[in-house]
Amino acid sequence: MANTITVxxxxxxxxxxxxxxxxxxxxxxxxxxxxxxxxxxxxxxxHLSSAYGGYALHRMCNTGGxxxxxxxxxxxxxxxxxxxxxxxxAGYNAGKGETV
Numbered sequence: 001m002a003n004t005i006t007v008x009x010x011x012x013x014x015x016x017x018x019x020x021x022x023x024x025x026x027x028x029x030x031x032x033x034x035x036x037x038x039x040x041x042x043x044x045x046x047h048l049s050s051a052y053g054g055y056a057l058h059r060m061c062n063t064g065g066x067x068x069x070x071x072x073x074x075x076x077x078x079x080x081x082x083x084x085x086x087x088x089x090a091g092y093n094a095g096k097g098e099t100v
Contacts (some may be wrong), residue, residue, distance in 0.1 A: 004076040005079045007055075009049055009078075010085065011048060013082065013085040014047060014057065014085065017024075017046045017085065017088065018045065021046070021092065023046055023059075024044060024060075026045065027042060027045050027047050041062065041063050041064065041066075043060050043062060044060065045059065045060040046059050046070065047060070051069070053075070054077060055075060055077075055081045056069050056077030057071055057076055057085060058077065066098050
């Protein structure tokens, strides 16, 4: 029987994608501006999104917090996303001329 994929497993792969691509590790950063502060979106950050009982890989696109679904797959099961994340990493590394 296959191992169960958890959200922790998915997050570990997403963290790896952020490290490999040199992307920010967090979705938002709190910036102090004078006395006030505000949350600023970290453009380029990869992160998990969940809805409808499924999961997707999103990437921050703009300072307003807009995101794009990286795999253009919609929300899928944890197992399906785990496989997609590893394929994404393999494709990224192949594009750089590296092997996994």
